Amino acid sequence: SAVISQKPSRDICQRGTSLTIQCQVDSQVTMMFWYRQQPGQSLTLIATANQGSEATYESGFVIDKFPISRPNLTFSTLTVSNMSPEDSSIYLCSVELRDLNYGYTFGSGTRLTVV
Amino acid sequence: RKEVEQDPGPFNVPEGATVAFNCTYSNSASQSFFWYRQDCRKEPKLLMSVYSSGNEDGRFTAQLNRASQYISLLIRDSKLSDSATYLCVVNTNAGKSTFGDGTTLTVKP
Numbered sequence: 001s002a003v004i005s006q007k008p009s010r011d012i013c014q015r016g017t018s019l020t021i022q023c024q025v026d027s028q029v030t031m032m033f034w035y036r037q038q039p040g041q042s043l044t045l046i047a048t049a050n051q052g053s054e055a056t057y058e059s060g061f062v063i064d065k066f067p068i069s070r071p072n073l074t075f076s077t078l079t080v081s082n083m084s085p086e087d088s089s090i091y092l093c094s095v096e097l098r099d100l101n102y103g104y105t106f107g108s109g110t111r112l113t114v115v
Numbered sequence: 116r117k118e119v120e121q122d123p124g125p126f127n128v129p130e131g132a133t134v135a136f137n138c139t140y141s142n143s144a145s146q147s148f149f150w151y152r153q154d155c156r157k158e159p160k161l162l163m164s165v166y167s168s169g170n171e172d173g174r175f176t177a178q179l180n181r182a183s184q185y186i187s188l189l190i191r192d193s194k195l196s197d198s199a200t201y202l203c204v205v206n207t208n209a210g211k212s213t214f215g216d217g218t219t220l221t222v223k224p
Contacts, residue, residue, distance in 0.1 A: 042214040103149045106158040
């Protein structure tokens with residue numbers, strides 16, 4: 001299965017600033033996914049990042065707030081822009097295991113606190 | 116109504132007990148189903164896929180009931196190390212994954 005390196009693992013940021021989270025996969029994958037997990041809640045998909053095209057965002061998430069890059073088949077970044085305390089959450093990237101019938105593997109997550 | 120609903124828990128069981136979790140889904144077009152385990156402050160990790168015929172992996176048994184639109188996870192002979200949050204995940208054929216809110220299990224000595 002794919003191995004994902006995600007960084008930073010945690011950060012404390014001032015409101016109004018931006019943070020870029022990186023995910024590096026040890027193999028080429030077609031789609032990468034970015035999730036948010038707020039305290040005590042389950043995972044919510046933010047967007048799907050495809051190489052060579054713009055990311056596809058889920059309802060409630062917009063590109064201006066969460067710009068995503070996908071420059072190649074092994075790497076993606078998610079930026080949390082103009083942060084507010086409500087953005088405090090765990091952000092996770094994931095990739096599919098072979099195909100969707102095999103589930104997903106996740107990065108170790110980025111624990112973001114906005115103060 | 117949520118697309119994926121799980122037993123709210125928490126489940127507190129003694130070591131050696133058998134415990135079962137259920138998860139219902141609302142989208143009849145759902146194609147694939149999974150159970151993930153998430154330890155505190157860690158990322159979710161795939162525990163097992165759920166097949167139509169049911170499947171077993173050691174002490175863990177997963178079953179799917181398409182007619183009633185639910186999946187289940189049975190853990191036999193619970194270990195202390197089984198303590199975690201168990202997430203039900205449902206995929207549609209469009210590739211969208213929906214996570215349940217999770218069921219917390221605590222296995223006590």
